[in-house]
Amino acid sequence: MTLAEKPAPDAVTAGRNAADHLWMHFARMGRYAEKPAPVITRGEGAYIYDDRGRRILDGLSGLFVVQVGHGRRELAEAAARQAETLAYFPVWGYAHPPAIQLAERVADLAPGDLDRVFFTSGGGEAVESAWKVAKQYFKLLGKPTKHKVISRMTAYHGTTQGALSITGVPAMKQDFEPLTPGGFRAANTNIYRATQHADDAEAFGRWAADRIEEAILFEGPATVAAVVIExxxxxxxxxxxxxxxxxxxxxxxxxxxxxxxxxxVITGFGRHGAAFASAKFGLQPDIITCAKGLTSGYSPLGAMIASERVIEPFLADKVAFPHGYTFGGHPVSAAVGLANLDIMEREGLYQRVLDNEDGFRATLDRLRDLPIVGDVRGDGYFWAVELVTDSATKAVLDADQRERLVRGFLPSALFEAGLYCRPDDRGEAVVQLAPPLICGQAEFDEIEQILRGVLTEAWSLL
Structure with a gap:
């Protein structure tokens, strides 16, 4: 009997098969020997379904990815048409129509003169590419000592050796050190826990930015190639x-x-009501890295977008950027990206986010009456609820409480209650929410009601 002829496994068997053969990402694999892994079988709109037939609201868009929602036939058909025409060819010195058209489309959406698009398979590869470009850029300009990167404390930028070095989460790096040298950290913009200018956002912003300059000066400007921020x-x-x-x-x-x-990688393609959040917030970068929402996850694709300033020395005679990925700019992924951007434009999803972000904020703000909720913060369709043990003093969860709640109770309790989202404690303990851009007030209310019930139970466990 071939694999295709085998009957579909039942829920328990599927979960056990996953534990036996599938090495899941960012997962404690040992736990699945006793409790089968959740198995997601399909998605429709803002919802996913598991192998028990349960409907769960996708409050994280998969992984900040599925902007246009699940089950969009138009995207599947775009992939199929392209696969029939040209399923694969690299962009290593060659081009194909989907990559050409998507590069032009993305360049038109990017702010300022960022109009050169280097495709990757995903976001971490895009960050890796940006660092390599920055290093070579300054070598081409006769400044070979400029190679370091300043990023921010607690920031996550990817898992490859270079991107992980830029990442500001020590616990994620310790098992893989020594990493690529050159990554250094400055303060982030967590005003909820600010000790400077906590009552003046603009003054706090200037203070936090000055910490980046402090890091550049400490390392020496002649050694710093880039600053990376979300x-x-x-x-x-x-x-x-x-x-x-x-x-x-x-x-x-x-x-x-x-x-x-x-x-x-997360903030691009509508998450904040704009093609790129940089434009919304008045940020003009030299390079943008993106992925996720570019295809709404229907096919893997990422990109690094560079300005004319950055590309200029690479256009000199006999100069190449000796870097690339087998599947970067994949024809099927590029075709899906084009169809995905068509949907966003046709359905006005960027404006939908702008129209609804205040409603989402107000709905989540209702949770502030719970003693476990310390802060509700975010923008667009990207929010976090910070958990505390005392909302008046902002007392954080200790290590044991994080283990019991963030890794133990919350993920399964939220899922069982019908909400997939992200409990996380790479900084302080939070629950993160980033629903598909097709969502509205009905889904916001459902998110709030489920969170209210589960967080009330979580408080009793503390």
Whole structure:
């Protein structure tokens, strides 16, 4: 009997097969020997379904990815048409129509003169590419000592050796050290726990930006190639920043001849009601990294978008960028990307986010009456609820409480209650929410009601 002829396994068997053969990402594999892994079988709109037939609201868009929702036949058909025409060819010195058309489309959406698109398979590869470009860029300009990168504390930028070195989460790096040298950290924009200018957002923004300049000066401007920031920082729980911050960071990078990289792997393609959140927040980077929402996850694709300033030395005679990925700019993925952007434009999803973000904020703000909720923060369709043991003092969960709640109770309790989202403690303990852009008030209410019930139970466990 072939694999295709075998009957579908029941729920328990499927979960056990996963434990026996599938090495899941970021997962404690040993736990599945006793309790089968959840198995997701299909998606429709804003919902996913497991192998027990349960319907669960996808409150994280898979992984900040599925902007247009699940089950869009138009995207599947775009992939099929392209696969029949040209399923694969590399962009290693060659081009094909889907990559050409998508590069032009993305360049048109990018802010300023960012109009050169280097395709990757995903976001971590895009960040890796940006660092390599920054290093070679300065070598081509006769400044070979400029190689370091300043990023922010707690920020996550990927898992490859280079991107992980840029990542500001020590616990994620310790098992893989020594990493690529050159990654250094500055303060992030967590105003909820600020000790400086906590009551003045604009002053706090300038203070936080000045910490980046402090790091550049400490390392020596002649050694720093790039500053990498997210318009809204994911890890730590949706840290936003005032416009004063972005303007000051741009000034600092210009003053010290440092490239400014906006990591928009999560924030790009509508998550904040714009093609790129940089434009919404008044940030003009030299490079943007993106992925996820570019195809809504229907096919893997990422990109690094560079400005004319960055590409210029690479256009000189006999100069190449000796870097690439087998599946970067894959024809099927590029075709899906084009169809995905068509849907976003036709359905007005960017404007939908802008129209609904205040409603989402207000709905989540209802949770502030719970004693376990310390802060609700974010922007667009990207929010975090920070958990505390005392909302008046902002007392954090200790290590045992994090283990019991963030890794133990919350993921399964939320899922069982009908909500898939992300309990996380790479900074303080938070629950993160990033639903598909097709969602509205009905889904916001459902998210709030489920969170209210589960967080009330979580408080009793504390």
């Amino acid at each position: 318009p809204v920082q994911n890890s730590g729980g949706c840290f936003t920043a005032p416009r004063s911050y972005f303007a000051r960071v741009r000034e600092i990078c210009d003053r010290h001849d440092v490239l400014l990289v906006a990591d928009e």
